[in-house]
Amino acid sequence: MSDKKIRYKAKIAGKNYTIIGARSQKHLQLVEQTVDEQLRQIEALTSGLDPERRAVLAAVNAVSDQIEMQINMQKMEKEIEELKQKLRESNMEHVD
Template identity: 65%
Template sequence: MLKGKIRYKTTIAGRPYTIIGARPEEHMRSVSKMVNEQMQQIESLSKGLDPERRAVLVAVNAVSDQIELQIKLDAMQKELAELEKKLQKDQESKINEE
């Protein structure tokens, strides 16, 4: 096993899984809980879907959320860079006035 990796055993949609990763156990517990909740939500909305199709829909939703968050993060980083540039100009102006 790689250094820093832990084995986390969980049950998702009634099936046992062992997840290997570097995240803390609390993080993995939260991830497992969220995946289970999303699987149950999709099952209640789309009766009759097999677990594999539900899992694909959970994955699609997760990637969609990740893309939205990345877009927001990129916009915030751009705004931060612009604010830092403005602050630097303001500081240079103040120094030149003295």
């Protein structure tokens, strides 16, 4: 990731936005597509909600997914450390 910020023109839920960030244009395009798709899915399921509430639901879903991924990453990091410890112990047994 570069520290250089770029301006990316996005269209999400029919509205134009300028996203400024240090991510690649390809990354920002994927973000645009993902958010737009999620908002369309939420709209299809909750047609009575106004756009602001649909946006809040999309944000809640995104944060929920992020927290779940962080928990999974912490579990994997713990498993890696346990495997490293077992490997060290196994190597010590072979030295003796």
